[in-house]
Amino acid sequence: MEWDKLWTINKKIIDPLCARHTAVLKDQRVLLILTSGPEEPFVRILPRHKKYEGAGNKATTFTSRIWLEYADASVLITGQEVTLMDWGNTIIKEIKTENGVITQLVGELHLEGSVKLTKLKLTWLPDIEDLVSLSLVGFDFVITKKKLEKDDDFVKFINPCTRRETSALGDPNMRNLKQGEIIQLERKGYYRCDVPFIRPFKPIVLFAIPDGRQQPPAN
Numbered sequence: 001m002e003w004d005k006l007w008t009i010n011k012k013i014i015d016p017l018c019a020r021h022t023a024v025l026k027d028q029r030v031l032l033i034l035t036s037g038p039e040e041p042f043v044r045i046l047p048r049h050k051k052y053e054g055a056g057n058k059a060t061t062f063t064s065r066i067w068l069e070y071a072d073a074s075v076l077i078t079g080q081e082v083t084l085m086d087w088g089n090t091i092i093k094e095i096k097t098e099n100g101v102i103t104q105l106v107g108e109l110h111l112e113g114s115v116k117l118t119k120l121k122l123t124w125l126p127d128i129e130d131l132v133s134l135s136l137v138g139f140d141f142v143i144t145k146k147k148l149e150k151d152d153d154f155v156k157f158i159n160p161c162t163r164r165e166t167s168a169l170g171d172p173n174m175r176n177l178k179q180g181e182i183i184q185l186e187r188k189g190y191y192r193c194d195v196p197f198i199r200p201f202k203p204i205v206l207f208a209i210p211d212g213r214q215q216p217p218a219n
Contacts, residue, residue: 008212014190018182019048019055021174022085022123023134026167030073031127032105034090037064041126046086048173058173060086065127067169072122073102081113082120085186089113123186130172133203136191138164167203174204182209 041063049055066084073095076082080092091113094106115121125131145157170185175197177183182192185206195205 007210023170028070061126063126066124083118131169134168135203138208
């Protein structure tokens with residue numbers, strides 16, 4: 001059986017049960033300032049999995065300053081309405097750039113807007129000190145060719161990089177992850193906690209779990 005098929009089966013097993021969390025890449029993020037956002041941060045208790053109560057709850061902080069992935073910010077246009085997951089809609093009012101690089105976004109909450117009509121559903125994190133450091137680790141095959149032929153020199157097909165690691169920031173609830181616990185990072189994929197939270201500035205290490213469709217997001 002092909003590995004992709006095994007990973008697809010595995011996804012069907014873990015997806016209904018694993019908790020959902022949020023992360024943004026540390027060096028590829030953009031600040032979105034919500035001019036109509038809350039004057040003071042507030043917290044809501046949300047389910048860690050909307051369809052499985054056994055996953056428990058998490059505390060989500062809502063602020064007027066939030067982090068978005070740069071990849072998401074790069075496709076936004078002024079006047080566009082997008083959905084902030086687990087919050088509601090916002091309208092992009094301004095995109096600030098410097099030398100062609102997006103440095104900051106300004107938006108206005110539009111919570112009465114329909115999430116069904118927006119094309120983009122964006123993950124985000126509040127701009128707070130309690131965010132945790134993450135190390136997202138992805139693994140690749142040792143041999144780059146799917147099937148070696150009899151006359152192939154296998155040395156030519158050895159993958160020079162089978163481990164990729166990316167720094168990220170995660171929601172504060174991830175401090176409670178246990179070693180071996182499997183989670184889904186929203187819009188990123190599935191991960192197994194290899195090293196849980198020990199102390200600030202020492203990252204939680206998460207190993208990417210392939211889902212049978214794409215390579216792990218860490219790169």
